[in-house]
Amino acid sequence: MTKYRAAGWLLFLAPMLAAGDAGEPCTDFYVYANAGWLAANPIPEGQSRWSPRIAGRAANRRRLQALLEESAARRGAPNGSPERLAGDVYASCMDEPRVDAAGTKPLAPLLAEIDTVRTKADVQRLMRRLHAMGVSIGFAAAGSPAYRDPSRFVLNVAAGSFGVPAAAGERDAYRKHVAALLALGGAADGADAAGEVVALEARLAEGALDPAAAGDPAQTDHPTTFEQLSELAPSVDWAAYFDEAKLPRADVNVAEPRLLRQLDRSLRETSVAVWRAYLRFQLLEAAAPYLSRPFVDASPAKGKPRGELCVETTEALLGDAVGKLYVQRYFPPADRARIEAMIENLVATLKQDVAGVPWMAPETRKRALDKLATYDAQVAAPHFWRDDAGLAPQIQRESLWANVAAARRSSVDADRRRVGKPTDRNVWQLPASSSLAYIDPQLNQIVLPAGFLLVIGYRPDADDAELYGGIGVGIAHDLTHALDAGGADFDAQGRPARWWSDADRREFLVRAACVDEEYAAFEVEPGLHLDGKKVESEAVGDLGGVRLAYRALATALARRPEVVPAGVGAGTTAEQRFFLAFARSRAETLRPETEREVAKSDPHPPGRFRVLGTLVNMPEFQEAFACKTGAKMVRPPEKRCTVW
Numbered sequence: 001m002t003k004y005r006a007a008g009w010l011l012f013l014a015p016m017l018a019a020g021d022a023g024e025p026c027t028d029f030y031v032y033a034n035a036g037w038l039a040a041n042p043i044p045e046g047q048s049r050w051s052p053r054i055a056g057r058a059a060n061r062r063r064l065q066a067l068l069e070e071s072a073a074r075r076g077a078p079n080g081s082p083e084r085l086a087g088d089v090y091a092s093c094m095d096e097p098r099v100d101a102a103g104t105k106p107l108a109p110l111l112a113e114i115d116t117v118r119t120k121a122d123v124q125r126l127m128r129r130l131h132a133m134g135v136s137i138g139f140a141a142a143g144s145p146a147y148r149d150p151s152r153f154v155l156n157v158a159a160g161s162f163g164v165p166a167a168a169g170e171r172d173a174y175r176k177h178v179a180a181l182l183a184l185g186g187a188a189d190g191a192d193a194a195g196e197v198v199a200l201e202a203r204l205a206e207g208a209l210d211p212a213a214a215g216d217p218a219q220t221d222h223p224t225t226f227e228q229l230s231e232l233a234p235s236v237d238w239a240a241y242f243d244e245a246k247l248p249r250a251d252v253n254v255a256e257p258r259l260l261r262q263l264d265r266s267l268r269e270t271s272v273a274v275w276r277a278y279l280r281f282q283l284l285e286a287a288a289p290y291l292s293r294p295f296v297d298a299s300p301a302k303g304k305p306r307g308e309l310c311v312e313t314t315e316a317l318l319g320d321a322v323g324k325l326y327v328q329r330y331f332p333p334a335d336r337a338r339i340e341a342m343i344e345n346l347v348a349t350l351k352q353d354v355a356g357v358p359w360m361a362p363e364t365r366k367r368a369l370d371k372l373a374t375y376d377a378q379v380a381a382p383h384f385w386r387d388d389a390g391l392a393p394q395i396q397r398e399s400l401w402a403n404v405a406a407a408r409r410s411s412v413d414a415d416r417r418r419v420g421k422p423t424d425r426n427v428w429q430l431p432a433s434s435s436l437a438y439i440d441p442q443l444n445q446i447v448l449p450a451g452f453l454l455v456i457g458y459r460p461d462a463d464d465a466e467l468y469g470g471i472g473v474g475i476a477h478d479l480t481h482a483l484d485a486g487g488a489d490f491d492a493q494g495r496p497a498r499w500w501s502d503a504d505r506r507e508f509l510v511r512a513a514c515v516d517e518e519y520a521a522f523e524v525e526p527g528l529h530l531d532g533k534k535v536e537s538e539a540v541g542d543l544g545g546v547r548l549a550y551r552a553l554a555t556a557l558a559r560r561p562e563v564v565p566a567g568v569g570a571g572t573t574a575e576q577r578f579f580l581a582f583a584r585s586r587a588e589t590l591r592p593e594t595e596r597e598v599a600k601s602d603p604h605p606p607g608r609f610r611v612l613g614t615l616v617n618m619p620e621f622q623e624a625f626a627c628k629t630g631a632k633m634v635r636p637p638e639k640r641c642t643v644w
């Protein structure tokens, strides 16, 4: 067996390469490419899986923390500037002694107001107050693109945050949690009230859809007039709600009508005293991570290092301010332009592919090209930043909770102001610093925050081969989702419209079945196979992604012959570096029990199968590594799968 020889081209891997036995590229390319990483990266204690990407998230948090520490230390930044706002919020969070000493004092005015609740009208007044700071009692109302016409931004009424377990038998721990929080908040009768609070929330939650149905736009599409709201829930003072929120009395979708009927019933049938306790509990629950230690310990933030909590809090409250600082520091405009140029190239390649793909009817091809023409890829940072300077008078270092409340009110306000207007495609659902990315089928949009691009391994000094193999493949994979069996449900304007014919679907499924069959033969451990049907969409996306990115790389190299920095890629070709980068982008280790779970329930196959299952179908791979016919990494031509 040969050890890995191409050391040097990826300098950061070099020290680890000696550790693993890499084998031959044509036998197991996943191991060949990743042996060094695999040998040097056992799964850390307490983790169920590990990958460069997961490690990258921790590194991203450290980048953010360094930035926020600096902002907090520099007190002279102009009032209202992103640096000042983010620095002040972060400092107010890191000042634990002050937070601890304050106890419940920051909440005192609101708690006192809840104490004065005597009537159902009072209950609703407080509900409105809490909704205005994003505490969604009974229901949540937030802006969202309309299902049938995503160019319009409407108010979507859906389920709020219900912590109560669905099964009555499992509610004991939750009841204790409610009692503990009420007691911490100063309620003398916390334990008595807790049972009733849980019962009230359970009744409210009965009206909510299960998560799968709630996430399905087709099941939650109920455009509703203002008058109809009053028919659904006459006990709710909708006029006061809309007036106080400055919402237009139109452009409403009630995602879950049953939820509002249930709320109406509870408003009529449950006593003011129980509602009052529920308001107290909801406020304490929302505020707990930002109060003194006993509250933090009764919240999901329990055990989280303070720095981590404060980074997350600052990022969540001031996404645009933090994002702006982050991009200024870590993601220069040239990097953004480079990724944008690659995406343009990938889209052009997919257009060529669609023009020739044999399974689409001519009319369908036209619709697919329309969809690619409106495809909106946003890279690194939104085109416009929200200006949070108006928050400046309310942000100070003295009270974390006051900062949280002010920033949340401001976000809720900004969201409400957008209702009834055309959808603003530049408002992101994640900050630019985020480790995650998303696709929004309603906006025919992919959003790739700067943080995400760094987490998945973007490096300015990577050559095109590495860029296209390591990052382009994933983006091309997502591009195919806009046109595949799932993407076929939304048209170029993001409206629900099936633009495939039955024949297109049939032809697609025949080709996808080849991939199903291939993956169903993979064994996670003896006797446990992957579920071909479950992973079909992702595996087909991987196959399309690698092919498209490979072709796009060829175009890029033809346009601008590769200039490889000295010392990089010694002894490798661009094609080899492309495939190595792809295989490395999927490196991961899973504990056996996690891998078993993934095999059963995750539509994404474990990384090693994504690499092997894709590359065995590609003659380009065979050629790049001069693999012999009959090698493990080479499927016979008649068995190769092709979709895109």
Ligand SMILES: [Zn+2]
Pocket: 477, 478, 481, 537, 538, 541
């Ligand atoms: Zn996918």
